[in-house]
Amino acid sequence: MTWTPGEENLGARNPYIHWWWWQENDARRNLFGDVTPVAASLAALLADPPLTLAGGEDATDPREPILDARVPIPERARTDFPQVDPWNIDDIVDRFPTDLPADTVITAVIDTGIALGHRRFRDAAGHSRVLAAWQQTASFGGQPYMSFGQELYSGDIDCALTAYSHDGTLTGRLMEDGFNRALRLVEPQQDLGHRDLDHRTAHGTHVADLAAGFDPAALPESELRAHPMLLVNLPPQSLHGSAGNFLAFWALFAVKRVLHLADAISAASAATAPEGGFPLVINFSYGMQAGSKDGRSQWEQALGAVMSERQAQGRSPARLVMPVGNDNLERCSARVYMGGARTWADADGRSYTLRREITLPWRVMPQDQTSNMVELWLNLLDATGTPPDPSEVEIRLVPPGGDPATAVPVPALERGGFATLGDHARVYCRGDGSEQLGFVLCLAPTERLVRGQPVARAGLWQIRVTYAGTPVNATLHIQSDQSGMRHSLTGRTSYFDHEACATHLPDGRRRDSFDHRTGAHTDNWQVYGPVQMKGTQNALATTHDLLVIGGHRQSDGCPAIYSATTDRESRRRGNGVELIDVTYPSEDALSLFGLLAAGARDGSTVAFRGTSMAAALATRDITLELQRNPGAADTIGSSDWLRERARAWRAQRPEHYRNIRRLKGGAGHLPAPPMARTTPISRT
């Protein structure tokens, strides 16, 4: 079997989406139902008037640098109108209160499965604090300015709260099944309907509660009014793509919409809003594993453009908070210095051996119904150099049982090009995003439910990379991988199964990148090989426009073992400062995992663990501080402010807390902000 060069050049198009339409589009191949491919360009997304979708199978892919092409949107969720109206604040300003207090801080949560009926998102009288909520792929709500989905406002929510309460009042017990279905928060009768809130736990509700939930009986009404919420319910997991192929589209559109809504809210309360509008803190507790991680991905560039435009307009800063990620232990990241020379010395004079070849074992699981992808990046070690040419890199993707020495290499590619092996494997050379040289290695699922669909072999593949050019840090990341169905185990993540990569320390403890007890570095290349925990940070969160939060255990300050470790080669802010800002709690104690917050049903409590939770606490902390210091919105919530806050807190932290190594914890710990629950949980 040989490699066949692709006939087209993708240019700046996203290879993940190209792969999806080749391997995973067919509704018979996975769980997708009736969707319409919609051409979506970044320029259109950023434009004003906003995106007008050109639908249908013949949709032409724009040839400019784009975020994506042909995002699948459920037919019933798309607009009924031939054209989408421009986003005009005047169309919605009368939906918002005119008398928000001057110290108002808007909290926005972009997630999946965010409930709207929970008491902790309402005031004491039962009114919703949610001023607007967009359900992106709910059946179309008929709003002429929305491209898809349905946007609700507090009035709509209050009406439904009343209609579905047992006594017809805002304080009566809520019939949540009826409420959720009436507002299309769940659509169980739809193939691709939102379903998260039908389950016991919902990630978005838990995050929203941590970030902005308040016990209405515990805060004065005036203080609660200063904490309005904006929510965006992302599509259900099935529409993200198993490798998050479309996540950036949904997320960027959500961010743009949130910014517009925040401006409308400020305009409605023009009499009290500060110049530039009320401060806005956005929580986006999502992540991807693979990417260039240099702040130059299409998502990050687009985000940067949106934020820069906002700043240029003199709007109040919008703080975007994201988690550093939970993939620390997943054996999904590898790094090796490569080049033609024998050694390379860094700015401090430390010398490193360069390798011309590396072979990495990649274990692909059986009965895996989702594709598997690895990204290979060759990042210059000397930042001022010219990125290598693709022709300088030889890649061999060796099937299980094959010999890397004799395997046929991938033919030389140009940027935007690709080559295909049979019907089940492909290597793309990225022409989108970063200027650094990157490749995406793709394998078809190892199990298909329909006879005749292509499958890749399960087992131990090998990736051999040969390169003898300018010194680079070659990084390989296995892309995030999940089934389209929540809770399904059919989307199995692959991992680098390297013999040197021990999962445990000699004393039996689970290995982290640093031993928190001793401070020892336990992720060193010489002992544990190229598969590293360093570099597992969230690929969506490596730009300076946002805050990156790690997790620690509240009882003893130990960093959460799953919390990603960053790498020192990151270019964030150009001075090598580590990507992660600070850590907030993501675990309670050794015997009590995760953090407690709202479950899918009002009044229920569930435990969730992860840096998503830490990020939500950071959002809360920033929001509370902004509310207490209305005039300091330009400072509060910036990365520098957050780091300084952590440094200052060292003097107050519990005595038994130890410092976290910087690559793991940034500037260090910050405590959980007040939760305003009526029954405080004491740990003494």
Next chain:
Amino acid sequence: MPVYGGTSGGTSGGTSGGTSGGTSGGTSGGTSGGTSGGTSGGTSGQVRGKNVAHAESPASPMMNAALVTTRDGITGHWDGTPSMVPTPIPDDDAYLDMLGLSGQASVLESALCSVVSVGEAEGQAEGQAEVRIAGQPVARLAKPDADYFAHDLAWVRAYADLRGERIEEIHLQLDDLLSFFGSLGYLGPSRRSHTMLMLDMARRLAIHVEVTMKFICRAARPIDLAIEVQPMIQTPDHSSYPSGHAMEAFAIATVLHRLQTGQGPLEGIRNGALPFRLAHRIAVNRTVAGVHFPVDSHAGASVGCLVGDALHSLAHGVPLPCGDIGLPARDDGGATQDFLLPLLEDLPQDRELTPEVIGVANTLWSKAAAEWPALDTGPGDDGDDGEAET
């Protein structure tokens, strides 16, 4: 769910096993039912809560032999004449106190089942069941057609997504509902023994009704309509429609709610009272499991509320609101409705029947009601219309 753990096993398990023993014994066989029932509710086994048939030990050949040899050693000559004055046996229902709980339950069950019956509705198409009290029809239930079930299958698909998080509930609810209702108010032999008896009676009466209803309606199960259903529990061999779990759960909920608040089922459902929300969840779990359609639960719940209410009416001689049970409406495209609790706010109550009081039922209900001392236990206060008999 019907007691189908073996005819003899279910019967003897219930009789000697006591209230809770009969419930689980019938499902899995008399042996285990008798054992567990005896622990908590056996005739004489309540002392120390041990599994006993004699004063302090279970029945066994060894016990029999020991009693023979002991008598031989201690009794001496006896010519067969009386040597004691027997304890007076009451002529009224006070006699029930001499029977023990399982005996009381058996008497009540027998009385109820002789009055409540199910048969084919006369002059109607096949598959129409009719509930009767003392021969008088109180409700009819007609099986939906095949197209209805075919559309209802979409809900089975939708609910299948919830299976992973309901495993424990579904498994335990295979044959234990009372433990779940026991979380809504203390249920135990120490101080709510007669409440437990009445709740178990509600369930037995529901089983008595559902067995024949299912036999008449004989509807296919979800597994019969699509190979993709793949239920997470074994599909029972009897009719899908109506749902036995729904019928029993709502019968229990109706009786419990009446004991706790004095309110009837309609008021309880409209207020979203917890017993009904629990019953709803138990019913829905069967759809999650893949063994029932939502319409099965709607029918079962409707009849279950009637059964629970009938128990109250038979105990007090008060009017029983009733009516024929229809199907939830479908939309223009033929799509069926999900089984949600507010759907039961349309419980059929277009007529009423006032049955004759069953004395045993009245006595035992009063004892149960007295276990909830804060409530007005006077007969005739059904709560639905707010008027109490003086």
